[in-house]
Amino acid sequence: MSYSHGDRTGTARLPDWLRRPVAHGARYVSTDSLVTGLGLRTVCAEARCPNRGECYSDGTATFLVLGDVCTRRCGFCAVAEGTPAPPDSGEPRRVAEAVARLGLSHAVVTMVTRDDLPDGGAAHVAAVVAAIRGSSPEARIEVLVGDFGGAPESLRRVLDAGPDVFNHNLETVPRLYGRVRPGADYRRSLDVLGQAAAYGRAALKSGLMLGLGETRDEVLAVMGDMREAGVSVLTLGQYLRPGAASLPVERFWEPEEFAEMAREAYGRGFAAVASGPTVRSSYRAGELAGGA
Numbered sequence: 001m002s003y004s005h006g007d008r009t010g011t012a013r014l015p016d017w018l019r020r021p022v023a024h025g026a027r028y029v030s031t032d033s034l035v036t037g038l039g040l041r042t043v044c045a046e047a048r049c050p051n052r053g054e055c056y057s058d059g060t061a062t063f064l065v066l067g068d069v070c071t072r073r074c075g076f077c078a079v080a081e082g083t084p085a086p087p088d089s090g091e092p093r094r095v096a097e098a099v100a101r102l103g104l105s106h107a108v109v110t111m112v113t114r115d116d117l118p119d120g121g122a123a124h125v126a127a128v129v130a131a132i133r134g135s136s137p138e139a140r141i142e143v144l145v146g147d148f149g150g151a152p153e154s155l156r157r158v159l160d161a162g163p164d165v166f167n168h169n170l171e172t173v174p175r176l177y178g179r180v181r182p183g184a185d186y187r188r189s190l191d192v193l194g195q196a197a198a199y200g201r202a203a204l205k206s207g208l209m210l211g212l213g214e215t216r217d218e219v220l221a222v223m224g225d226m227r228e229a230g231v232s233v234l235t236l237g238q239y240l241r242p243g244a245a246s247l248p249v250e251r252f253w254e255p256e257e258f259a260e261m262a263r264e265a266y267g268r269g270f271a272a273v274a275s276g277p278t279v280r281s282s283y284r285a286g287e288l289a290g291g292a
Contacts, residue, residue: 078242096131106286110144120148126161167205173218198231207235237279
């Protein structure tokens with residue numbers, strides 16, 4: 001059976017496999033209090049991730065740096081678009097403190113797109129990586145970054161900081177970029193991945209959201225492009241509409257289809273794949289990176 005939003009309002013009932021239990025136990029509260037107490041943001045909260053309860057209850061979170069306002073307006077994203085504030089110079093230290101206090105063995109840092117900054121925010125991301133490395137030297141560090149406008153020097157700035165995993169999501173298939181990712185460019189994002197692979201200093205990761213109108217063959221073609229670019233770690237998850245202003249869900253992919261996509265991905269040479277309705281870029285990222 002296939003589920004879809006016939007009226008395209010995004011208000012249709014979720015399939016049972018997308019319903020997640022609400023978790024607000026002691027550890028959830030502790031994680032949330034630590035993050036908010038340090039004046040930090042997480043993509044778990046800002047992007048309204050369905051796994052927030054599970055991750056916070058496990059004592060982990062994905063840190064969102066460079067503010068809570070993005071300079072682009074992607075059709076799938078819940079983060080506000082507008083004119084951001086200047087970077088917070090104290091943020092790298094506070095993120096590092098949070099990683100240390102949570103005892104994370106795998107820390108994930110993502111960012112809002114900052115086209116307003118000359119380097120796209122690369123120096124700030126590099127400073128966050130350096131701060132985490134200084135306070136938690138044994139922790140693996142994963143960065144999930146934007147395209148930096150395709151600027152090689154910005155990309156090198158981040159890679160020189162030494163993240164263990166470099167993640168840049170393609171998000172969707174080329175045909176849908178104009179609607180889903182205005183301001184981004186599929187070939188530019190592929191080039192960012194290719195540059196990072198050529199640099200050879202981190203495992204390379206990327207991901208797609210399914211349910212925006214893509215076809216199976218288009219997804220398989222993107223997998224091929226990712227492999228050619230050097231991507232070894234792949235995430236595939238169901239797009240869920242975060243708000244009325246965001247794009248509607250065109251279709252809910254079934255769990256069996258995600259399982260099939262995982263088999264296809266492994267068959268194309270990916271070293272590690274997470275494919276499922278509730279999978280997100282940073283969901284159980286440490287486990288996934290360990291398989292790469």
